[in-house]
Amino acid sequence: xxxxxxxxxxxxxxxxxxxxxxxxxxxxxxxxxxxxxxxxxxxxxxxxxxxxxxxxxxxxxxxxxxxxxxxxxxxxxxxxxxxxxxxxxxxxxxxxxxxxxxxxxxxxxxxxxxxxxxxxxxxxxxxxxxxxxxxxxxxxxxxxxxxxxxxx
Numbered sequence: 001x002x003x004x005x006x007x008x009x010x011x012x013x014x015x016x017x018x019x020x021x022x023x024x025x026x027x028x029x030x031x032x033x034x035x036x037x038x039x040x041x042x043x044x045x046x047x048x049x050x051x052x053x054x055x056x057x058x059x060x061x062x063x064x065x066x067x068x069x070x071x072x073x074x075x076x077x078x079x080x081x082x083x084x085x086x087x088x089x090x091x092x093x094x095x096x097x098x099x100x101x102x103x104x105x106x107x108x109x110x111x112x113x114x115x116x117x118x119x120x121x122x123x124x125x126x127x128x129x130x131x132x133x134x135x136x137x138x139x140x141x142x143x144x145x146x147x148x149x150x151x152x
Contacts, residue, residue: 001035005114005146008032009074016110016148022102023152027075028060033114037141040067040116044136046129049101051108058129059110060098061089063121080125087125089132096126101150109147116142 009029010016018024036043047060062072064087078097081087093099101110117139123131 003033003035003037003114003116003142003144005031005033005112005144007112007146007148010148012146012148014148016101016150021100021150024100025075026098026100028072028098028100029148030072030074031112031114031146032071033144034070035144036067036070037116039118040141042066042117042120043069044115044117044121044132045072045112046115046132047098047110047112048129049103049108049110051103051106053104058092059100060091060112061127061129061132063087063089063123063127063132087123089125089127089129101148103150103152105152107149107151109149112146112148114144114146115140 007029020029043065044063049057064085066084080096088097091099118141119139121135123135
């Protein structure tokens with residue numbers, strides 16, 4: 001089975017519902033994944049917007065997701081440590097947890113990238129995307145992504 005990421009809230013390449021943006025309730029969308037490689041010890045998720053005028057804008061950083069977890073519900077709370085030991089980092093809004101799409105103008109793409117790792121990172125909560133990427137070097141077994149769009 002291929003490693004894949006999806007959302008019951010929107011299909012790949014389609015518009016992210018307003019509910020999950022700064023124009024709505026600004027909560028995280030539900031996500032589901034399948035096909036996690038057998039040697040995976042943990043998962044990590046990054047959501048970012050490469051179309052932001054200031055460069056890639058980070059919307060969400062999660063890590064140390066247990067292998068037995070195959071989905072994230074809608075509205076993941078903005079806590080540093082979630083149940084099952086899942087940790088959240090800081091986004092470019094300088095907050096813990098999910099910060100919804102909020103483009104200044106035009107249509108932007110939002111990349112939800114899920115990584116299967118051969119280790120449990122055991123990093124402190126509240127790290128940045130850059131620190132997570134550095135810690136994941138040489139530990140990525142597989143990567144999958146889901147791209148959604150939002151326009152203002």
